[in-house]
Amino acid sequence: MHILFIGYGKTSQRVAEQLFQQDHQITTVSRSPKEDDFADHLIQDIQQLDLSQLKPVDAVYVLLASSRNTTLSSVEAYQQTYVDSVQPIVSALKDHPVKRIIVVSSTRVYGENHGEIINDDSPAIPSDEQGKLLLEMEQLWQQAYPEQCVIVRPTGIYGTSTARMVKLAETTKSYPNIHWSNRIHIDDLASFLAHLLHVERPEKSYICTNNNPQPLHEMILKIQRELGLPELVLESDRETGKRIFAEKEDESGFKLTHF
Template identity: 70%
Template sequence: MHILFIGYGKTSQRVAKQLFEQGHQITTISQSPKTDVWAHHLIQDVHQLNLSQIPPVNAVYILLSPNIGTIDAYQQTYVDSIRPIVQALKNHPIQKVIVVSSTRVYRENNGERIDDEIAPNPSDEQGRLLLQMELLWQQAYPEHCIIIRPTGIYGTSNARMLKLAETTQSYPNIHWANRIHIEDLARFLAYMIHVEHPEKSYICTNNQPQALHERILELQKALNLPELVVESERETGKRIYAERMVASGFELKYEGDV
């Protein structure tokens, strides 16, 4: 199978390597030079994409992300890119289009439980643009599109949490956070190629929502740092569960990893 990656960062790199090792042909599209030997790399602007000179593509991974978090950047990266990509793919025998979105499409922010059956309802413009992206891809490939909504991705660096442990003396409330290890996310994305009758969308998380102050406290205790004080029992954030991911038979490797 010839698999195309549009957007080639840390997650794409891991997925591509796994699929190459399974015997697939890999081509990537990015805006800067790449050197991984398991793929053929093209430098192109996705808004002016030309795929006429590559072998027929059977599956596509869309893993784009803006350089900054502004509304304009979200519009350009996630929404404005769809039409030229679809146009460039029109003569290719596409069997699957796997689009990485985000759990930002869910509005809830009072500690509510979120799972795959909850309808997305964004609370901000960036979330609305992500949902618009999802809908446009599903319209373009109604029989072949799979939306993946990861929670916060971790695993490449612990520097942010260490900094919080060193500097946090109090926390305003109980804020629920949800995570997926980058290796588990990459494994699940690669796994999706082999699922014969996939769902239209999947949340991807480790199914262990945790109050953020508890994670900070764990590090403070381990490092013998002063321990923070929680100022309020009010809950924010959401508790997210990936029920369809579990039902698919996929197994996490980093479920309890700190």
């Protein structure tokens, strides 16, 4: 099977390597040069994508990261990266026999922020402009590929660096409230994305998370204790964030490695 990756960052690289080991042909599209010798790499602007010279593409992964163009606001960057890119990619793929297209979105499409429980059956009701744009992107992809499209909504991705959490542990003296954090290890996310290629009748969308929501202050406090740092003080028991659980992930036959 010939598999195309549009956007080729740390997660895509892990998925591509797994699929290459399963004897699939890999082609990638990104804005900068890549060095993996198991894939063919194209450097292209996705707004002007040209796939006419590729051999027929059977499956596509879309994993885009918001533009870092400092002249754009966050909302403008989301519009450009996620929404405005759909039509150029669809046009570039029109002559390819795509059987499955897996699009990575985000649980930002769920706007709840008072400790609510969210699962795959929860309606996506964004509370900010970025979440609305991600949901619009999902809908555009589903309209373009109603039978082939699978949307994946990961929670916070961890596993590439502990620097951010250590910095929080070093600098956090108090925390204003109980804020629920939801995470998925990057290797589990990559394995789930690779797994979805082979699910015979996938759902239209999946949440991808480790099903272990935790208050962020407790995660920081644990590191503070491990490093012998001063321990933070929790200021109130007010809840923010949401507790996210993936049910369809497990029903697909996928098993997590990191909990």
